[in-house]
Amino acid sequence: MRTNPERRQALIDAAIEVLAREGARGLTFRAVDTQAKVPTGTASNYFSSRDDLLTQAGGRIYERLTPSDGTLASVHEGARDAARLKELMHEVVGRVSAFPTGFLALLELRLEATRRPELRAVLTQRIKADVDFNVSNHRESGLPGDDTSVKLLMLAFNWLILERLTLPDLYDEEEVHRIVEEAVDRVI
Amino acid sequence: MRTNPERRQALIDAAIEVLAREGARGLTFRAVDTQAKVPTGTASNYFSSRDDLLTQAGGRIYERLTPSDGTLASVHEGARDAARLKELMHEVVGRVSAFPTGFLALLELRLEATRRPELRAVLTQRIKADVDFNVSNHRESGLPGDDTSVKLLMLAFNWLILERLTLPDLYDEEEVHRIVEEAVDRVI
DNA sequence: AACTTAGTACTACAGACGGAGTGGTGTCAA
């Protein structure tokens, strides 16, 4: 078992790309090697099994989807009204959409979690933490809306992003914009 | 190319089960044969390619997810208020959740559509029709809420069902119930 | 400076698996 941390990370990031592109079944050691442009057999040396690789990828995606400190700080800037909340929501939807492979890979993992209890546990914990994070973040921001607002917005926007990424012709740019605005208005 | 229609349909239904259980990559002629309990090679004789099978399955799922005439008629019964709408929404969420393989298979297909333009076109069209169907259905029902309400509820509930089916421990029964109620209240 | 050694990168190969496709045989009904 090799330990070089940069290489390990590069392999996990490659695994995320493969997940998004080829699906969970397509995630093989060989495919990861190719994606990461390392010699055949390398991934084999770094991960004990496919399960291992899968769960580590599950953890890593969340690291990469987490907003930077900069965007996090900006939440506390500006007015404390619905208009500001809308701005922030547009930013979130944009940011997640901008890392499509991450979102798609996460979906693949969710589907795979149907079959793998261990992965399911990891994801459940991660996502629960993410919900709590968003709720408490919103609370202390002083922006309008309560805990339920946050949850409802998360539900709606997640599916909205899913629509955009899998069937881009379903909703156009303006429609998405409009939906985000309406959602915020109605939910708070 | 064989033509026996019952057999063909049985094979497509088997393909949906395989899709949900094994993912899009796991959808092979052999797997479908096994699922449908027909001899090896049968699916091969009925479909010209995997693509063919995939797109036909995409069409079929929607036939099966469409509500029965009975439930459709019941929309027009009872009061025209938020309470009745909530009831109906609980019914929808319940009905879709009750056919998990269909929902999961559809997700697999959406992800596969990322890679297959032809499948993407089929799904886009189907889902657009579904949205329109729900919107117009709601309009003539006289229930509270406008077109945007319907779209927002569809977005939120779709992701809610996704959560329930892929990570059942995330939201418990009561939480789901509460979210449905709150969503209706706020969105109309 | 030469030598040793540990950790890692890389290569190559063996074994196994599973899927596709197809040809052939059996069966039944028109």
Next chain:
DNA sequence: TTGACACCACTCCGTCTGTAGTACTAAGTT
């Protein structure tokens, strides 16, 4: 008798895993 289909068996092919073995590099030792 003939045609359509069900069923079965067999071969070819691609790909995956696991690992053994070699080459490299850098740090420590004398």
